[in-house]
Amino acid sequence: MYISRFLPRERFDDLIEALRAAGYPIVGPQVHDQAIVFDALNHAAQLPIGIVDEQSPGRYRLHASDTNRYFDWTTGPQALKPMTFVPRETLWRSVRQPDGQLEFSAEHADMPQTAVIGIRACDLAALAIQDRHFMHGPQSDPYYVQRRERLFLVAVNCMRSSDTCFCAATGDGPKVHTGQDLSLSELDEGFILEAHTGQAREILASLSIGPADDEQLDRAETGIKQAADNQRRSLPAGPLQEKLVGAVDHPHWQTLNDRCLTCGNCTAVCPTCFCQSHVEEISLNGQETRHDRQWESCFNPDHSYIHGIVIRAERPQRYRQWLTHKFGTWEEQFGRGGCTGCGRCIAWCPVGIDVTEELAAVCSPPTLTADSGGSPS
Amino acid sequence: MSYALTPFEAEVIERHDETPDLFSLQLRLTDATRQAQYRFVPGQFNMLYLPGMGEVPISIVSDPEDRHVINHTIRKVGSVTDNLGKLQVGDRLGLRGPYGRGWPIDAAEGTDLVVVTGGLGCAPSVSFIEYALRRQSRYGHIHIIQGVKHAHDFIWRERYELWRTYPDVDVWLTADTGDTLWPGKVGPVTQFFDQLSIAPQRTSVIMCGPEGMMNAVVRDMRQRNVPDTQIWLSMERNMHCAIGSCGRCQLGAKFVCRDGPVFNFAELAPYWGHKGV
Ligand SMILES: Cc1cc2nc3c(=O)[nH]c(=O)nc-3n(C[C@H](O)[C@H](O)[C@H](O)COP(=O)(O)OP(=O)(O)OC[C@H]3O[C@@H](n4cnc5c(N)ncnc54)[C@H](O)[C@@H]3O)c2cc1C
Ligand code: SF4
Ligand code: SF4
Ligand code: SF4
Ligand code: FES
Numbered sequence: 001m002y003i004s005r006f007l008p009r010e011r012f013d014d015l016i017e018a019l020r021a022a023g024y025p026i027v028g029p030q031v032h033d034q035a036i037v038f039d040a041l042n043h044a045a046q047l048p049i050g051i052v053d054e055q056s057p058g059r060y061r062l063h064a065s066d067t068n069r070y071f072d073w074t075t076g077p078q079a080l081k082p083m084t085f086v087p088r089e090t091l092w093r094s095v096r097q098p099d100g101q102l103e104f105s106a107e108h109a110d111m112p113q114t115a116v117i118g119i120r121a122c123d124l125a126a127l128a129i130q131d132r133h134f135m136h137g138p139q140s141d142p143y144y145v146q147r148r149e150r151l152f153l154v155a156v157n158c159m160r161s162s163d164t165c166f167c168a169a170t171g172d173g174p175k176v177h178t179g180q181d182l183s184l185s186e187l188d189e190g191f192i193l194e195a196h197t198g199q200a201r202e203i204l205a206s207l208s209i210g211p212a213d214d215e216q217l218d219r220a221e222t223g224i225k226q227a228a229d230n231q232r233r234s235l236p237a238g239p240l241q242e243k244l245v246g247a248v249d250h251p252h253w254q255t256l257n258d259r260c261l262t263c264g265n266c267t268a269v270c271p272t273c274f275c276q277s278h279v280e281e282i283s284l285n286g287q288e289t290r291h292d293r294q295w296e297s298c299f300n301p302d303h304s305y306i307h308g309i310v311i312r313a314e315r316p317q318r319y320r321q322w323l324t325h326k327f328g329t330w331e332e333q334f335g336r337g338g339c340t341g342c343g344r345c346i347a348w349c350p351v352g353i354d355v356t357e358e359l360a361a362v363c364s365p366p367t368l369t370a371d372s373g374g375s376p377s
Numbered sequence: 378m379s380y381a382l383t384p385f386e387a388e389v390i391e392r393h394d395e396t397p398d399l400f401s402l403q404l405r406l407t408d409a410t411r412q413a414q415y416r417f418v419p420g421q422f423n424m425l426y427l428p429g430m431g432e433v434p435i436s437i438v439s440d441p442e443d444r445h446v447i448n449h450t451i452r453k454v455g456s457v458t459d460n461l462g463k464l465q466v467g468d469r470l471g472l473r474g475p476y477g478r479g480w481p482i483d484a485a486e487g488t489d490l491v492v493v494t495g496g497l498g499c500a501p502s503v504s505f506i507e508y509a510l511r512r513q514s515r516y517g518h519i520h521i522i523q524g525v526k527h528a529h530d531f532i533w534r535e536r537y538e539l540w541r542t543y544p545d546v547d548v549w550l551t552a553d554t555g556d557t558l559w560p561g562k563v564g565p566v567t568q569f570f571d572q573l574s575i576a577p578q579r580t581s582v583i584m585c586g587p588e589g590m591m592n593a594v595v596r597d598m599r600q601r602n603v604p605d606t607q608i609w610l611s612m613e614r615n616m617h618c619a620i621g622s623c624g625r626c627q628l629g630a631k632f633v634c635r636d637g638p639v640f641n642f643a644e645l646a647p648y649w650g651h652k653g654v
Pocket of ligand 5: 615616617618619620621622623624625626627632633634635
């Protein structure tokens with residue numbers, strides 16, 4: 001059993017102070033450019049106080065609510081991924097000596113210990129997936145590992161879902177259950193805190209606050225349950241790999257040709273997508289090069305280029321890759337699907353394509369309409 | 378200390394032009410200890426690097442027991458390969474590897490080999506042929522089948538003539554378009570299979586080349602009851618990292634760089650024969 005403590009609302013800065021005293025610079029949610037983003041956080045007043053998000057396919061808006069809650073929004077366009085798998089970084093450099101010799105030097109990640117406040121269950125589940133890819137594969141990635149090991153995670157149990165959330169369907173939320181150091185449930189009068197690691201227990205102890213009472217714990221559980229109950233998106237019964245791989249010729253894919261812009265937004269906001277490009281930067285004198293990696297998307301034709309051919313040349317083939325990988329072949333690669341139900345790809349798709357609807361369509365037998373071209377093969 | 382993504386310096390020991398756009402490089406890692414420790418299996422590949430140009434995956438064609446050099450045969454098709462083609466003896470480049478899973482040199486032991494190559498100088502299968510010919514007692518009969526588009530594309534004529542002189546080896550050549558001096562047949566590579574007296578349970582099929590050709594061979598060999606797990610293909614996909622991280626080489630659930638590039642057909646069957654997978 002974890003010991004639950006109660007932190008009164010007006011003392012939230014004490015938690016920030018305690019984290020700072022433990023040696024952590026702090027990153028937390030704030031409103032920038034009409035979206036919730038994670039940035040350096042010095043005090044509670046910077047949090048999105050009384051802000052809720054309204055999300056629906058192709059739409060993300062922030063509104064003032066009639067509460068003074070700090071965490072009543074659900075997700076912003078990004079959370080942890082840019083901190084651990086950064087959008088662009090240098091892997092190594094090469095220098096050509098005057099005598100023609102080549103020298104290579106590896107670059108090293110160097111992130112200070114950092115505490116992140118406000119991480120949701122879907123993003124922690126996504127982090128666990130990225131851990132499997134970058135840390136626990138046959139080759140662990142030292143750049144990722146360095147940053148990952150420096151994180152102290154203060155997670156939030158969601159008491160509210162957005163229209164786009166479906167973490168209950170993937171089993172990843174709204175209650176936090178993996179990877180957090182400290183978890184937090186927000187009530188009107190303050191926060192229930194639970195420590196899950198030794199370091200978190202020390203921080204809690206340093207706050208000298210009392211236990212949460214049973215009524216508060218009940219209210220928190222009810223709030224979390226409501227957040228789950230309000231979700232209305234669902235997934236086809238799994239596992240899905242065989243279904244999706246078998247649906248390769250489903251006529252529904254073709255309908256994406258006129259809808260999907262192949263902009264790659266969905267892959268950029270998805271907290272589990274891991275694809276990369278490795279690119280060269282050359283110095284002006286031509287003797288030094290930097291070898292960087294940056295985020296890449298399977299919606300980019302170059303992603304599947306081999307000399308003279310783009311393997312996934314057509315738009316529906318690229319959409320099919322995204323959906324089939326995320327919900328299907330991911331299962332063989334990582335032992336589970338690659339979606340944690342955060343809903344970002346739905347909200348940030350400029351044309352409002354909804355993965356749950358597309359999945360439902362390609363996992364159902366083709367409907368024989370006049371323009372679907374007759375019987376499926 | 379160094380992460381597996383940082384190349385090591387290699388030196389060109391020898392270079393050889395096979396045709397105007399095909400060349401071979403003999404490389405050696407400049408760090409002698411590293412060169413001595415370098416081990417690989419035919420069918421594996423290296424990432425070769427030119428500063429400012431980038432890295433490309435290239436199969437290793439030397440014999441794994443030759444510890445002194447690492448050989449590559451490369452076709453000039455674009456910026457990196459064109460510039461690799463300009464390297465002279467003594468020039469330096471970057472090399473990291475070996476990567477991937479190579480040919481089933483052990484699983485194929487005791488079986489007859491049908492090695493089918495489509496296109497030109499397909500390095501992965503040549504590396505297997507050379508490997509098996511030096512260890513013929515480990516394998517049964519070796520059938521070597523080479524298909525090219527045009528008769529004038531055919532290279533390494535002497536090499537094929539030499540292979541033909543080995544006992545228990547036969548060589549079959551075909552071109553989509555022949556010419557008057559063409560010693561082989563005209564038509565698909567599959568036309569020879571009737572003459573090979575294939576014992577399906579005791580045969581391993583080894584192939585590389587265009588996916589269309591490999592598809593025809595797979596279909597034919599399955600009809601002859603060669604088990605899917607004994608039909609081996611070397612696949613090509615875009616590659617940036619070569620260690621299963623960058624995601625670019627994905628073919629269904631497989632990372633071609635790490636799980637392949639050599640696969641048996643049973644592993645590829647769910648994805649096979651569909652455009653754009
Ligand atoms: C496992 C494997 C083994 C290979 N072995 C050989 C070999 O032994 N000899 C040989 O001549 N060629 C081989 N190739 C193909 C070789 O990698 C490409 O010809 C080369 O990458 C083309 O690069 P480029 O810059 O010259 O051409 P461009 O067409 O300008 O290519 C631009 C970039 O696209 C990517 N790319 C293009 N084609 C390929 C491709 N076929 N595979 C992967 N990435 C590609 C590379 O990142 C390349 O730098 C192999 C490919 C793979 C996947
Ligand atoms: S697929 Fe969409 S909903 Fe699922 S984790 Fe990725 S962005 Fe979130
Ligand atoms: S292949 Fe596409 S869906 Fe899969 S990780 Fe890469 S970008 Fe994401
Ligand atoms: S599904 Fe939407 S976000 Fe994704 S590539 Fe297509 S248009 Fe862009
Ligand atoms: S080349 Fe990067 S995952 Fe295979």
